[in-house]
Amino acid sequence: MTKMITSVAFGLGLGLATISTGAHAQNVGIATSNPGSLFHNIGTAVANAANESGLNTTIQPATSPNQFIPFVNAGGIEFGVANLQEVNYAITGEAWWNGVKNPEIRVVAHLMPLVEAIFVRADSDIMSVADLKGKPMTDGYTAQNTILPQLSAFYATAGMTRDDVEKVSVASVVAGANAFVAGDTVGFIFAHGAGKVREADAAVGGLRALGVDDDSDAALAAAREHWPTAFFKKLPKGAMPGVLEDDTYIAFPQVVFTHAGVSDDVVYAMTKAMYENAQVMADTFPPFRAFKPADMKGDPGIAEFHPGALKFFAEVGLN
Numbered sequence: 001m002t003k004m005i006t007s008v009a010f011g012l013g014l015g016l017a018t019i020s021t022g023a024h025a026q027n028v029g030i031a032t033s034n035p036g037s038l039f040h041n042i043g044t045a046v047a048n049a050a051n052e053s054g055l056n057t058t059i060q061p062a063t064s065p066n067q068f069i070p071f072v073n074a075g076g077i078e079f080g081v082a083n084l085q086e087v088n089y090a091i092t093g094e095a096w097w098n099g100v101k102n103p104e105i106r107v108v109a110h111l112m113p114l115v116e117a118i119f120v121r122a123d124s125d126i127m128s129v130a131d132l133k134g135k136p137m138t139d140g141y142t143a144q145n146t147i148l149p150q151l152s153a154f155y156a157t158a159g160m161t162r163d164d165v166e167k168v169s170v171a172s173v174v175a176g177a178n179a180f181v182a183g184d185t186v187g188f189i190f191a192h193g194a195g196k197v198r199e200a201d202a203a204v205g206g207l208r209a210l211g212v213d214d215d216s217d218a219a220l221a222a223a224r225e226h227w228p229t230a231f232f233k234k235l236p237k238g239a240m241p242g243v244l245e246d247d248t249y250i251a252f253p254q255v256v257f258t259h260a261g262v263s264d265d266v267v268y269a270m271t272k273a274m275y276e277n278a279q280v281m282a283d284t285f286p287p288f289r290a291f292k293p294a295d296m297k298g299d300p301g302i303a304e305f306h307p308g309a310l311k312f313f314a315e316v317g318l319n
Contacts (some may be wrong), residue, residue: 026132026266027056029138031068034061036174036196038114039081039161045284046081046256049277057270063172064144073102075259079270083114084253086146088301096145106306108256109271110298112290115233115251118154119197119242120187122206129158129213132165140169147173153191153230153250154224157261158213193242193287201241207302209242211249229253229301252300258306268309275316294318
């Protein structure tokens with residue numbers, strides 16, 4: 001029987017008490033974004049897999065990876081979930097990190113890709129990204145800097161920029177979905193599969209998930225000018241709320257990461273738990289049905305894998 005996790009309040013000054021008597025006697029934490037977000041759902045699923053294998057694991061929500069990546073880097077909590085591009089930027093200090101580096105971050109494993117869309121009302125006359133021109137759209141994302149370049153990547157597939165819409169500032173993707181439901185915007189950006197998307201779908205009587213306007217190599221190159229790890233992924237009609245026809249969306253890798261100082265035994269145990277408990281994660285959060293344990297050792301970009309993860313990968317033949 002899976003031991004379901006509990007969520008506790010995330011505080012940047014609060015670490016988790018740990019016991020140094022081995023991985024299975026240790027309490028560990030996973031930092032996630034707020035409830036309703038994709039990373040909260042993912043962190044919950046990973047924690048359930050870890051608990052199934054004997055790690056005493058809880059999740060600690062924060063507004064966004066902007067908050068919790070530095071906390072993991074400082075050793076305040078053992079694990080976090082984010083997409084690979086923002087982890088790479090955090091390590092190098094590029095983009096919105098403004099030169100502040102997080103050099104102690106290490107990758108544990110790749111998960112299934114994050115696939116996102118711009119969502120509008122299904123009964124609106126907005127059928128493509130280009131139709132958003134001149135209309136009020138969520139923007140700003142003052143607590144979640146990753147979203148602006150992702151929005152720009154979507155707009156680039158339609159030959160647009162953020163200046164082509166009427167910007168409505170929000171703090172986060174969850175706040176953006178709330179603004180949309182309240183009628184303040186015609187659309188919002190979010191990851192497929194997140195609970196907040198299902199909530200918005202029910203609230204407005206149905207969503208339409210806008211795919212990229214152009215799925216050519218040139219359009220992908222334009223998107224990658226804003227989000228370098230982006231790739232295009234097709235979803236069939238009905239695959240997720242708002243996917244009203246076969247369409248192509250922007251996707252990118254997402255990972256579980258840790259601090260270089262977390263013991264090899266603990267990281268090994270977490271890696272093994274995810275590898276062996278894919279079904280537990282899928283039962284917790286259905287998008288994990290796309291998770292393939294054989295792909296856990298993907299390209300980490302400029303990041304390094306933690307030695308504990310590499311030890312497990314070597315044992316199961318993931319090279």
